[in-house]
Amino acid sequence: MLFKVRMDVRLPADMPKATADELKRTERELAQALQHSGKWRHLWRIVGQYANISIFDVDSASELHDLLTSLPLFPYMTIEVEALCRHPSSIHADER
Amino acid sequence: MLFKVRMDVRLPADMPKATADELKRTERELAQALQHSGKWRHLWRIVGQYANISIFDVDSASELHDLLTSLPLFPYMTIEVEALCRHPSSIHADER
Amino acid sequence: MLFKVRMDVRLPADMPKATADELKRTERELAQALQHSGKWRHLWRIVGQYANISIFDVDSASELHDLLTSLPLFPYMTIEVEALCRHPSSIHADER
Amino acid sequence: MLFKVRMDVRLPADMPKATADELKRTERELAQALQHSGKWRHLWRIVGQYANISIFDVDSASELHDLLTSLPLFPYMTIEVEALCRHPSSIHADER
Amino acid sequence: MLFKVRMDVRLPADMPKATADELKRTERELAQALQHSGKWRHLWRIVGQYANISIFDVDSASELHDLLTSLPLFPYMTIEVEALCRHPSSIHADER
Amino acid sequence: MLFKVRMDVRLPADMPKATADELKRTERELAQALQHSGKWRHLWRIVGQYANISIFDVDSASELHDLLTSLPLFPYMTIEVEALCRHPSSIHADER
Amino acid sequence: MLFKVRMDVRLPADMPKATADELKRTERELAQALQHSGKWRHLWRIVGQYANISIFDVDSASELHDLLTSLPLFPYMTIEVEALCRHPSSIHADER
Amino acid sequence: MLFKVRMDVRLPADMPKATADELKRTERELAQALQHSGKWRHLWRIVGQYANISIFDVDSASELHDLLTSLPLFPYMTIEVEALCRHPSSIHADER
Amino acid sequence: MLFKVRMDVRLPADMPKATADELKRTERELAQALQHSGKWRHLWRIVGQYANISIFDVDSASELHDLLTSLPLFPYMTIEVEALCRHPSSIHADER
Amino acid sequence: MLFKVRMDVRLPADMPKATADELKRTERELAQALQHSGKWRHLWRIVGQYANISIFDVDSASELHDLLTSLPLFPYMTIEVEALCRHPSSIHADER
Numbered sequence: 001m002l003f004k005v006r007m008d009v010r011l012p013a014d015m016p017k018a019t020a021d022e023l024k025r026t027e028r029e030l031a032q033a034l035q036h037s038g039k040w041r042h043l044w045r046i047v048g049q050y051a052n053i054s055i056f057d058v059d060s061a062s063e064l065h066d067l068l069t070s071l072p073l074f075p076y077m078t079i080e081v082e083a084l085c086r087h088p089s090s091i092h093a094d095e096r
Numbered sequence: 097m098l099f100k101v102r103m104d105v106r107l108p109a110d111m112p113k114a115t116a117d118e119l120k121r122t123e124r125e126l127a128q129a130l131q132h133s134g135k136w137r138h139l140w141r142i143v144g145q146y147a148n149i150s151i152f153d154v155d156s157a158s159e160l161h162d163l164l165t166s167l168p169l170f171p172y173m174t175i176e177v178e179a180l181c182r183h184p185s186s187i188h189a190d191e192r
Numbered sequence: 193m194l195f196k197v198r199m200d201v202r203l204p205a206d207m208p209k210a211t212a213d214e215l216k217r218t219e220r221e222l223a224q225a226l227q228h229s230g231k232w233r234h235l236w237r238i239v240g241q242y243a244n245i246s247i248f249d250v251d252s253a254s255e256l257h258d259l260l261t262s263l264p265l266f267p268y269m270t271i272e273v274e275a276l277c278r279h280p281s282s283i284h285a286d287e288r
Numbered sequence: 289m290l291f292k293v294r295m296d297v298r299l300p301a302d303m304p305k306a307t308a309d310e311l312k313r314t315e316r317e318l319a320q321a322l323q324h325s326g327k328w329r330h331l332w333r334i335v336g337q338y339a340n341i342s343i344f345d346v347d348s349a350s351e352l353h354d355l356l357t358s359l360p361l362f363p364y365m366t367i368e369v370e371a372l373c374r375h376p377s378s379i380h381a382d383e384r
Numbered sequence: 385m386l387f388k389v390r391m392d393v394r395l396p397a398d399m400p401k402a403t404a405d406e407l408k409r410t411e412r413e414l415a416q417a418l419q420h421s422g423k424w425r426h427l428w429r430i431v432g433q434y435a436n437i438s439i440f441d442v443d444s445a446s447e448l449h450d451l452l453t454s455l456p457l458f459p460y461m462t463i464e465v466e467a468l469c470r471h472p473s474s475i476h477a478d479e480r
Numbered sequence: 481m482l483f484k485v486r487m488d489v490r491l492p493a494d495m496p497k498a499t500a501d502e503l504k505r506t507e508r509e510l511a512q513a514l515q516h517s518g519k520w521r522h523l524w525r526i527v528g529q530y531a532n533i534s535i536f537d538v539d540s541a542s543e544l545h546d547l548l549t550s551l552p553l554f555p556y557m558t559i560e561v562e563a564l565c566r567h568p569s570s571i572h573a574d575e576r
Numbered sequence: 577m578l579f580k581v582r583m584d585v586r587l588p589a590d591m592p593k594a595t596a597d598e599l600k601r602t603e604r605e606l607a608q609a610l611q612h613s614g615k616w617r618h619l620w621r622i623v624g625q626y627a628n629i630s631i632f633d634v635d636s637a638s639e640l641h642d643l644l645t646s647l648p649l650f651p652y653m654t655i656e657v658e659a660l661c662r663h664p665s666s667i668h669a670d671e672r
Numbered sequence: 673m674l675f676k677v678r679m680d681v682r683l684p685a686d687m688p689k690a691t692a693d694e695l696k697r698t699e700r701e702l703a704q705a706l707q708h709s710g711k712w713r714h715l716w717r718i719v720g721q722y723a724n725i726s727i728f729d730v731d732s733a734s735e736l737h738d739l740l741t742s743l744p745l746f747p748y749m750t751i752e753v754e755a756l757c758r759h760p761s762s763i764h765a766d767e768r
Numbered sequence: 769m770l771f772k773v774r775m776d777v778r779l780p781a782d783m784p785k786a787t788a789d790e791l792k793r794t795e796r797e798l799a800q801a802l803q804h805s806g807k808w809r810h811l812w813r814i815v816g817q818y819a820n821i822s823i824f825d826v827d828s829a830s831e832l833h834d835l836l837t838s839l840p841l842f843p844y845m846t847i848e849v850e851a852l853c854r855h856p857s858s859i860h861a862d863e864r
Numbered sequence: 865m866l867f868k869v870r871m872d873v874r875l876p877a878d879m880p881k882a883t884a885d886e887l888k889r890t891e892r893e894l895a896q897a898l899q900h901s902g903k904w905r906h907l908w909r910i911v912g913q914y915a916n917i918s919i920f921d922v923d924s925a926s927e928l929h930d931l932l933t934s935l936p937l938f939p940y941m942t943i944e945v946e947a948l949c950r951h952p953s954s955i956h957a958d959e960r
């Protein structure tokens with residue numbers, strides 16, 4: 001099941017650089033692991049923003065919630081979720 | 097170059113069904129041709145809405161504009177465009 | 193899987209009363225059938241509005257889209273969808 | 289009488305973890321007691337958000353206000369309230 | 385139980401004057417009857433707008449919905465409802 | 481002359497409790513004195529919010545401004561003001 | 577007493593030109609009479625918009641409402657009203 | 673050339689009172705000098721808000737920017753600017 | 769003096785094609801004449817929209833208003849105007 | 865390829881003046897270098913705001929993202945990006 005997710009990140013201005021770097025490093029590791037697993041199907045940067053557009057492919061809405069809240073940067077994110085489904089004009093038989 | 101596009105369609109309440117059907121048929125044909133060409137890389141329906149989320153892969157912003165305005169349903173659409181680029185945590189070397 | 197859906201209905205001012213009545217009658221029949229099936233789990237009126245708050249329990253986002261777009265009043269509705277999941281403080285073990 | 293309530297929680301970035309944990313623990317206890325009493329009829333997590341959608345069944349608007357302001361996390365919440373009533377297409381004779 | 389209601393009226397530009405006048409006449413009659421009954425406790429015009437701010441005193445949210453939807457101008461109104469309760473600094477012991 | 485006023489209060493998270501209590505105490509005293517004088521005609525709590533809906537009856541807009549800015553909580557409030565007048569369907573001859 | 581008023585005009589696309597011209601002519605006559613009387617103290621066009629910013633000097637909010645609703649273009653206007661008062665840094669002793 | 677300007681002031685909660693008083697004093701001095709010069713033609717308080725509505729009469733947009741950014745409170749203001757011009761129904765031959 | 773202008777065009781769905789074509793033809797002629805004169809300094813299409821971003825270089829706000837309202841498509845446009853001035857980091861000595 | 869960018873700058877109230885000055889100095893140097901290179905084609909101040917409107921001429925959306933995120937003030941900016949293309953009524957054959 002596909003969900004489009006937009007994540008806007010805003011770190012506190014007074015967060016020490018080492019803390020921010022460590023957060024970003026662990027975030028990247030988890031994001032890449034989830035991409036390799038196929039759960040985080042697409043991950044794009046929005047031009048000019050500390051934000052991304054992502055497509056998740058999960059078994060349920062609950063699984064998506066668990067993935068998102070497990071992200072190290074979750075406490076600093078504003079997140080919007082939209083459920084997607086196959087478009088009747090898509091050339092693919094599934095939701096791809 | 098990737099762009100995320102959201103299209104919301106609103107046909108006039110008094111459009112004859114035959115006109116609407118013909119518009120949708122030619123829209124679908126063009127949408128599928130553009131998918132096969134690789135320009136319209138993804139096309140998903142937003143659940144519960146007469147709207148889609150699309151990813152276009154074009155050579156320039158001008159090309160995107162020409163594609164969008166050539167759609168038969170263009171006069172009945174509200175369109176939002178966001179430029180995307182590769183995310184530093186993506187596992188792909190290109191924008192894919 | 194649970195989704196919260198808000199539907200706002202706006203019929204054209206010049207729709208003949210017989211047409212509107214027939215639309216509402218078939219809408220009600222389908223809404224009640226879907227409630228009996230367990231798919232449309234809750235249906236409440238928002239006070240002072242021609243609008244409802246509903247909870248759907250479906251197998252996938254696609255199924256929800258198919259249900260919503262099959263509603264006779266769908267062309268006259270503005271629809272908002274939010275995916276829900278179990279709250280950690282819920283006293284129920286499932287999403288109920 | 290039914291009210292739909294949406295609660296968004298935002299804890300200060302500099303709140304000590306022990307304070308936050310204690311707040312969440314007492315919040316959960318009260319939330320569960322109110323669910324057992326039937327006052328807090330439904331409690332769902334919104335996917336990807338530190339927020340919930342709830343249905344309260346109270347004797348009056350005043351009772352709802354007293355319940356909401358008694359929540360330990362109330363000072364850190366943004367709350368929206370909508371009054372609900374029975375939908376004419378509901379299969380239930382009461383507001384359920 | 386008190387509810388604040390804001391009603392904005394927008395009649396179609398092509399409604400015949402006789403129809404509009406008859407709607408307004410029956411609206412006024414019902415509004416005044418409800419004021420005399422104590423259900424529609426306050427009714428004020430918002431300066432410069434075809435809109436009012438009202439305070440209703442009803443036994444339940446359902447009763448408010450029935451009152452509002454019985455208004456002849458209801459199909460032409462945008463309505464916002466807010467539940468009120470006694471303020472702790474009020475000099476009145478009840479919600480008055 | 482009547483004005484509807486909505487006041488939303490937001491105290492800084494780090495304000496000492498004694499300071500907040502003293503502010504609220506003097507706010508309540510002034511609010512009650514203004515109610516007894518007839519200037520602050522109605523004061524209701526909005527359900528689920530640290531906010532109120534008030535009706536002021538003043539001689540001029542200037543007087544309203546002076547009253548509002550004299551409130552001890554004024555620096556912590558977001559305030560919206562709407563001018564009201566007698567509604568043609570009101571059963572009262574004055575603005576009451 | 578001063579009020580700032582913003583009026584946005586939107587005439588129906590199918591209004592006959594003669595009707596529009598007559599409306600504008602009578603609107604202008606009344607606007608000029610009210611300016612000469614001192615009630616409509618300032619009247620400016622917002623650049624690029626069919627809209628104006630006005631300052632009214634009236635005895636009461638009711639008088640303002642009566643003036644605004646007497647304008648021939650009132651049914652085609654969206655109107656916003658803000659109450660003004662003397663600024664403490666003004667070099668004038670009154671509201672001027 | 674006339675511009676309507678709205679300025680909303682928000683001082684940090686932890687600014688020492690002496691600093692705030694000094695800022696306001698110098699702000700008032702400059703505001704009054706600019707009023708005497710004719711550049712700051714009108715200055716009104718918005719009722720219930722720490723905000724003003726002003727009309728500036730300047731030779732160019734650049735001059736307006738220089739005036740606004742020279743205000744001592746500028747760093748604490750949210751500012752909206754709208755260009756005005758003579759209204760065709762104005763009784764004045766110039767922009768007055 | 770520079771102004772940024774955004775124009776969104778929305779032609780009525782039932783406007784005859786010949787009328788629309790004639791409007792667009794005269795609009796283009798005037799737009800090009802104004803570009804040649806230097807008044808309409810830049811004119812760009814916003815990708816995916818029937819809208820443009822323009823930079824005007826005029827002697828006064830009044831002149832801008834006269835230019836905009838003389839456009840044949842003006843009655844079908846939503847227009848936003850922002851006054852610009854030289855940026856202190858610009859490499860040009862004037863507003864260019 | 866042209867993009868319109870709006871940047872709003874908001875420095876923390878407690879940033880030392882020397883830090884702010886150094887940030888602005890390096891920002892200006894980079895902004896001027898990018899203007900000289902032709903990448904940052906236009907840079908205007910919005911009147912009354914600590915904000916600019918810019919036109920960038922880049923080879924790709926990725927290049928724009930890299931330029932924007934390399935700005936020293938980037939962490940303190942809110943940025944909006946809109947893709948532009950040649951307008952059919954432009955007198956220039958390219959996007960200029």
